[in-house]
Amino acid sequence: MDPLQTTYADGMARWVEGMIPDMRTPGEDVSRNVETAAGIGFGKVAVQGTGDRQIVVSAAATPFVGITVLDTTQLQDSYPQYATARVRTQGPIVVQASVAVAAGDLAYFVPATGVITNVATDNTLIGKFETSTSGAGLAVVNLS
Numbered sequence: 001m002d003p004l005q006t007t008y009a010d011g012m013a014r015w016v017e018g019m020i021p022d023m024r025t026p027g028e029d030v031s032r033n034v035e036t037a038a039g040i041g042f043g044k045v046a047v048q049g050t051g052d053r054q055i056v057v058s059a060a061a062t063p064f065v066g067i068t069v070l071d072t073t074q075l076q077d078s079y080p081q082y083a084t085a086r087v088r089t090q091g092p093i094v095v096q097a098s099v100a101v102a103a104g105d106l107a108y109f110v111p112a113t114g115v116i117t118n119v120a121t122d123n124t125l126i127g128k129f130e131t132s133t134s135g136a137g138l139a140v141v142n143l144s
Contacts, residue, residue, distance in 0.1 A: 058114025
């Protein structure tokens with residue numbers, strides 16, 4: 001029988017997208033049903049779906065709901081369609097910043113693509129970066 005994996009990292013990653021980095025308060029989460037056929041990954045922008053209590057991946061002119069929280073009980077790296085997703089609406093969460101950011105920068109999401117940035121132009125304010133990146137990379141955003 002062949003092994004499933006033959007190379008291993010020296011240590012675990014510091015963060016993973018969608019991870020809640022600490023247990024401070026306030027942190028508020030809601031449950032929402034995933035409408036998007038392809039599902040929604042962890043640490044991704046979730047916006048209002050077509051029905052009450054439904055979410056979809058980012059879409060222009062659609063209200064921001066929150067960021068999807070990592071769920072290690074899922075069988076893949078996302079919430080599948082029709083699953084109930086945990087969505088962080090307030091408090092810290094790890095996200096993929098699309099550009100270099102600095103701690104203290106305001107955090108925005110780009111409605112057309114769902115990426116998270118520190119660029120304000122035509123984007124939606126969601127909180128503030130608490131950590132820095134030297135380029136695109138994982139960072140903690142405190143949603144407000």
